[in-house]
Amino acid sequence: KQEVTQIPAALSVPEGENLVLNCSFTDSAIYNLQWFRQDPGKGLTSLLLIQSSQREQTSGRLNASLDKSSGRSTLYIAASQPGDSATYLCAGLYNQGGKLIFGQGTELSVKP
Amino acid sequence: NAGVTQTPKFRILKIGQSMTLQCTQDMNHNYMYWYRQDPGMGLKLIYYSVGAGITDKGEVPNGYNVSRSTTEDFPLRLELAAPSQTSVYFCASSPGTGGWQPQHFGDGTRLSIL
Numbered sequence: 001k002q003e004v005t006q007i008p009a010a011l012s013v014p015e016g017e018n019l020v021l022n023c024s025f026t027d028s029a030i031y032n033l034q035w036f037r038q039d040p041g042k043g044l045t046s047l048l049l050i051q052s053s054q055r056e057q058t059s060g061r062l063n064a065s066l067d068k069s070s071g072r073s074t075l076y077i078a079a080s081q082p083g084d085s086a087t088y089l090c091a092g093l094y095n096q097g098g099k100l101i102f103g104q105g106t107e108l109s110v111k112p
Numbered sequence: 113n114a115g116v117t118q119t120p121k122f123r124i125l126k127i128g129q130s131m132t133l134q135c136t137q138d139m140n141h142n143y144m145y146w147y148r149q150d151p152g153m154g155l156k157l158i159y160y161s162v163g164a165g166i167t168d169k170g171e172v173p174n175g176y177n178v179s180r181s182t183t184e185d186f187p188l189r190l191e192l193a194a195p196s197q198t199s200v201y202f203c204a205s206s207p208g209t210g211g212w213q214p215q216h217f218g219d220g221t222r223l224s225i226l
Contacts, residue, residue, distance in 0.1 A: 004154070006154075009152070031212075034214060034215075041219070041220075042219055042220070043116075043202055043204075043217035043218050043219045043220055044155075044202070044204075044215075044217040045217070046214030046215065046216070049213075049214050051212075089154055089155070091154070091155075098145060098160060098206055098215065099157055099160065099170065100155070100157065100215070102155045102156070103154050104152065104153055104154045105152075105154055
């Protein structure tokens with residue numbers, strides 16, 4: 001069964017700290033791994049998409065890595081800011097029709 | 113710059129009632145999706161469509177129906193509402209081959225069945 005897991009469910013850090021969010025998946029036959037941000041009461045916003053042939057993607061202070069052999073992806077946030085407070089979800093794509101399997105999300109709180 | 117628009121934003125239904133959740137996108141995307149999100153959980157795929165006239169089941173299709181008569185619209189129908197269908201429903205779309213480009217999400221419909 002294809003499952004995606006995110007631990008911890010919640011994380012609180014002081015402003016300015018570098019942090020890593022973890023995502024693990026049971027089936028390595030993914031087409032890509034996607035990271036999303038969800039603000040309270042809002043839909044999901046795509047942050048980074050890593051194709052199965054890639055090892056990492058970067059956007060500003062965000063860097064996402066993918067290791068298919070170990071079934072893990074990480075989202076690294078540099079110099080965290082209070083505006084980064086949100087829930088972060090990862091999802092693995094398992095068919096070309098766009099069937100994403102989502103993790104439960106990590107709720108991040110960055111304290112001023 | 114509308115993107116994906118969902119209506120209504122909130123709704124309370126009684127058990128056994130029916131309703132349609134509306135979703136429309138103005139980006140000319142071929143692929144559209146319906147997800148549900150329960151508290152503390154990730155999203156689960158209900159139905160998806162790869163183009164007008166074509167729909168397919170996702171992980172949790174029971175109790176729901178969809179249709180795709182146009183590229184822009186992808187309504188989700190609940191025929192006999194049950195308390196287990198209390199959730200937040202998200203519609204999403206993506207261009208071309210859905211897997212290779214990010215999905216764009218609406219802001220959700222928060223549905224309570226009492």
